[in-house]
Amino acid sequence: MAGVRLAARACGIKYKDRSDACLIELAPGTAIAGVFTRSLTASAPVLWCRKALTGGRARAIIINAGNANAFTGAAGTNSVGRVVSAVARKLKCKSREVFVASTGVIGEELPDRQLTGALGGLRADLAADSWPAAAAAIMTTDTYPKGATRQAEIGGVPVTLNGIAKGAGMIAPDMATMLSFVVTDAKIPAKTLQALLKPAADASFNSITVDSDTSTSDTLLLCATGATKHRRVTGPSDPHLRAFRAALGDVLRDLAHQVVRDGEGAQKFVTIEVSGAASRRAARRIGLAIGNSPLVKTAIAGQDPNWGRIVMAVGKAGERADRDRLSIEIGGVAVARDGQVVPGYDEAPVARHMQGRDIHIAVDVGVGRGKATVWTCDLTHGYIDINADYRS
Numbered sequence: 316m317a318g319v320r321l322a323a324r325a326c327g328i329k330y331k332d333r334s335d336a337c338l339i340e341l342a343p344g345t346a347i348a349g350v351f352t353r354s355l356t357a358s359a360p361v362l363w364c365r366k367a368l369t370g371g372r373a374r375a376i377i378i379n380a381g382n383a384n385a386f387t388g389a390a391g392t393n394s395v396g397r398v399v400s401a402v403a404r405k406l407k408c409k410s411r412e413v414f415v416a417s418t419g420v421i422g423e424e425l426p427d428r429q430l431t432g433a434l435g436g437l438r439a440d441l442a443a444d445s446w447p448a449a450a451a452a453i454m455t456t457d458t459y460p461k462g463a464t465r466q467a468e469i470g471g472v473p474v475t476l477n478g479i480a481k482g483a484g485m486i487a488p489d490m491a492t493m494l495s496f497v498v499t500d501a502k503i504p505a506k507t508l509q510a511l512l513k514p515a516a517d518a519s520f521n522s523i524t525v526d527s528d529t530s531t532s533d534t535l536l537l538c539a540t541g542a543t544k545h546r547r548v549t550g551p552s553d554p555h556l557r558a559f560r561a562a563l564g565d566v567l568r569d570l571a572h573q574v575v576r577d578g579e580g581a582q583k584f585v586t587i588e589v590s591g592a593a594s595r596r597a598a599r600r601i602g603l604a605i606g607n608s609p610l611v612k613t614a615i616a617g618q619d620p621n622w623g624r625i626v627m628a629v630g631k632a633g634e635r636a637d638r639d640r641l642s643i644e645i646g647g648v649a650v651a652r653d654g655q656v657v658p659g660y661d662e663a664p665v666a667r668h669m670q671g672r673d674i675h676i677a678v679d680v681g682v683g684r685g686k687a688t689v690w691t692c693d694l695t696h697g698y699i700d701i702n703a704d705y706r707s
Contacts, residue, residue, distance in 0.1 A: 316475050317541025318342035319498045322440035323452035326429040329381025329419055334452035336430055337495060338437040342540045347373035348508035350490040352533030359384045359391035360415040361534060362487040371505030371540055374408035376496060378453050379430050381419040385531040393501055394427040401431040405438055416494050416534045418481060418690045419455055420706055435620055450479040453494055456701055457483045458577055463569035464541045467562035470546035470555045474501040476562055480570040484579040486525035495570055501559060502541035503548050510551035511560055512537045518566035521600060522689045523577035527607040580697025585674045592685035597634040599687035602678060604632035606691030615674055616693035620665040622650045629680060640681025652675050695705045
């Protein structure tokens with residue numbers, strides 16, 4: 316894709332014998348939008364990016380894995396400043412055009428000299444086709460790199476969207492996901508990009524959960540390099556953006572699904588469709604209550620179609636639900652209807668469905684027309700194994 320080059324290198328920040336740093340160089344004039352964690356213990360890179368985003372322009376994104384640079388006080392702020400200044404000097408751009416993201420262990424100071432010391436090599440390695448290497452460099456407990464690409468048209472002119480993401484644990488996004496970066500060669504103003512990004516993030520990254528824990532580092536950045544010439548975009552409601560909006564949603568949803576499928580220790584991908592809620596927001600909140608329930612998730616891991624646990628999760632969500640109109644389907648089979656088990660319910664086909672890798676749950680709570688879909692995974696002993704040894 317024109318207007319963007321990437322590179323990855325090993326800096327030894329935490330990991331040995333693997334890349335752990337990525338530099339994304341963007342063409343001058345690139346517009347940027349972003350959403351970030353609302354955690355009250357947000358990392359130093361997140362705080363910097365929030366401030367830099369007001370400028371609406373980006374020339375570089377520098378990312379490291381292995382250290383989140385979160386809960387590091389003034390030391391963390393100073394390290395971000397040193398990294399940003401070094402990248403700005405290397406690329407001859409303004410500091411506010413440099414964005415930073417870090418992921419990994421919380422509460423340890425970032426050895427930023429190892430990162431800035433690699434900038435020369437990163438710049439020398441920049442290439443337009445390095446998306447796979449960049450996706451691999453930003454992983455922590457991920458078992459595979461995550462990428463997605465789509466094409467669309469704006470006014471009859473083809474444009475491309477490429478994206479990468481990382482995440483497997485500490486996934487219950489609140490504005491974005493752990494780290495994700497999407498670049499398009501379209502020419503779209505920053506304000507319009509932001510207006511497109513927020514609802515797309517809500518319908519993708521903000522609708523997934525692995526373990527109910529929101530990261531200190533959640534960062535989703537969307538950049539438009541303007542390298543492809545097409546008719547001028549007038550705003551987010553421009554009808555010529557219809558295909559682009561759909562493609563953006565597809566890319567983010569694809570990346571979000573990959574994050575869930577790679578959930579720490581996960582064996583099953585779970586789709587939860589909620590209908591009949593008081594509003595879309597209420598439906599999503601109910602869906603996340605189901606998806607975050609350790610009892611629901613362990614039942615799924617054990618291939619047990621225990622629909623009573625779903626009933627429990629609906630009830631604790633804090634949103635309106637009519638107990639006597641509640642309906643549940645698992646794998647397309649009606650399990651409960653109007654607040655009680657379906658007469659003659661045969662558990663055998665549901666049990667067979669639970670043995671698969673893709674699980675589908677549908678719940679109607681009987682109070683309105685609100686609908687939402689959320690995605691989660693099961694909870695296995697593998698999650699404990701990974702997180703018990705995370706810092707070692």
